[in-house]
Amino acid sequence: MTHLPRAEGENTPSSITAPAGRSGPGWWRSAVVYQVYPRSFADGNGDGVGDLRGIRQRLDHLEWLGVDVLWISPVYPSPMADNGYDVSDYHDVDPTYGTLAELDALIADLHQRGMKLVMDLVANHTSDEHPWFVESSSSPESPKRDWYWWRDEPNNWGSFFSGPAWTYCEGRAAYYLHLFTKKQPDLNWDNPEVRQAVYEVLRWWLDRGVDGFRMDVVNLISKDPELPEAPVMPGQRYGNMRQSVIDGPRVHEYLAEMHREVFDRYDRDMLLVGETGETTVEEGRRYTDPARRELDMVLHYEHVEIDHGTFKWDVRPFDLGRLRDRLAAWQEGLADVGWNSLYWDNHDQPRAVSRYGDDGRWRTESAKLLATVLHLQRGTPFVYQGDEIGMTNFPFTSIDEVDDVEAVNYYHEAVALGVDPEDVMRSLRAMCRDNGRTPMQWDASPSAGFTTGTPWLAVNPNYAEINVAAQVDDPDSVLSHYRRLIRLRHEDPAVVDGDFTLLSDSHPQIFAFRRRHESGQLVVLANFSSSEAQLGELVGESCGELAGESCGELVIGSGSGPEMAPWEARVYRR
Ligand code: TEU
Secondary structure (H helix, E strand, O other), X not given: OOOOOOOOOOOHHHHHOOOOOOOOOOHHHHOOEEEEOHHHOOOOOOOOOOXXXXXXXXXXXXXXHOOOEEEEOOOOOOOOOOOOOOOOOOOOOOOOOOOHHHHHHHHHHHHHOOOEEEEEEOOOXXXXXXXXXXXXXXXXXXXXXXXXXXXXXXXOEEOOOOOEOEEEEXXXXXXXXXXXXXXXXXXXXXXXXXXXXXXXXXHHHHHOOOOEEEEOOHHHOOOOOOOOOOOOOOOOOOEOOHHHHOOOOOHHHHHHHHHHHOHHHOOOOOEEEEEOOOOOHHHHHHHHOHHHOOOOEEEOOHHHOOOEOOOOOOEXXXXXXXXXXXXXXXXXXXXXXXXXXXXXXXXXXXXXXXXXXXXXXXXXXXXXXXXXXXXXXXXXXXXXOOHHHOOOOOOOOOHHHOOOHHHHHHHHHHHHOOOOHHHHHHHHHHHOHHHHOOOOOOOOOHHHHOOOOOOOOOOOHHHHOOOHHHHOOOOOOHHHHHHHHHHHHHHOHHHHHOEEEEOOOOOOOEEEEEEEEOOEEXXXXXXXXXXXXXXXXXXXXXXXXXXXXXXXXXXXXXXXXXXXXXXXXXXXXX
């Protein structure tokens, strides 16, 4: 968070109008974050699983791209029930990934290259093998008995990952709450000892030199303490607990307390980003209002749920109108207060180019378009490993090829309820998280240069064509395009700070917006379709009073005139 002198009641956004370079207050406003999913990025020891050594060997790639921050998904000791989002020790590194000394070396390497490291804090829940839970579950008299949610009788809540949200424990002769797998018991944040224990973890990492945190499902930490029964949707067995856990009653109080107890005690500006699934623009403003001193930005889900029907696996076709509506709502909603994060992909999402683009004939064009639209918005872009080369979804045909616990649980539940396994596989192919977890494609050598061993998850069969080595020297590649966009953000203040205005809320193919800044304005035009599109009246609106008048200097893209080619994107500077 920003540490700026602030008068009582002063509205802060105006006091951080300009980003202060790569380390000053608000540095993250002009930064680009790169997310690494350690299992799948680079394997340095040939065991088939990515690791810290592999990450360190690939830092040239990040520096070449020009990113400012590396966020690594969890590398802490873990039984890996959810690939590390089930932490059994917050103060070490899992041997799969390396050692604490290697993590220290990674921090040093990054700092030397002028980059920063953001760690993943997973503290809504721990692993059931964490000593806190082991102790809490040992007996009703345990001093940690109230560190988790224990009840003699469970309520009707279902877990986010299928099945009930409660599991019986012999040692306590009671049930414990887990919103995710049964190996991820939820911590009871209403207990001040729990909060202090988490704050201690944060301070421990900050003292090691890390530059911030991405806080896993942080908007779930405060539950309605009554744990009321939840509505059961048609066709479902368990209650939908969202109303009792998302953006819960004390979440803002806890984040502000965390800030006072931890971040305010340091004299450097960190990056604090909360993962806040299913939150609203209104809540997003609260989380990121600098005056409230909670978070710098949130990772909301609204633009990655536009193709969900009644639930995630009920896959709907892409709808530009819905996407444009949600993106614009966040741009406009956080214009005067707070700050946006910008992302298409992460380790929980299918690949954007397969989902919102066209990963066949127009893969390169649509991957570039998606990048342009993302990076030209107001906020901090997050590039997920593989986005920068236009990696695609994987052609899963059998559940045996799937590792993702969410998908595997759903498959078995749905099949048991009588859904045709072929239909379930169709949903998984489109939505399952492993689409984003297949190994990074570095080159055309066996296993895409990810490992010399057997990769823990199959490499996408298109790796010989889609890989870093094939794109790095090609100025027209997706990779070169990402590099150009990142440089543009670092050089052009309109990209960082310009106002956002949607230029059409109804064009059937084109997403168009303007970024206005005292230094000039940028106009972004993007044809989200595999057919040609007519700019029509948009030209007049965005490029001057008269259609046909010069739109200004083309800084991204190569087209011209009132007709846009399939998946063409242009950025004009005036
Ligand atoms: O994800 C939050 C979460 O709720 C995910 O289940 C998400 O909703 C889903 O994958 C998309 O449909 C975070 C982590 O990013 C994820 O990897 C973890 O599995 C989860 O929390 C539990 O820690």
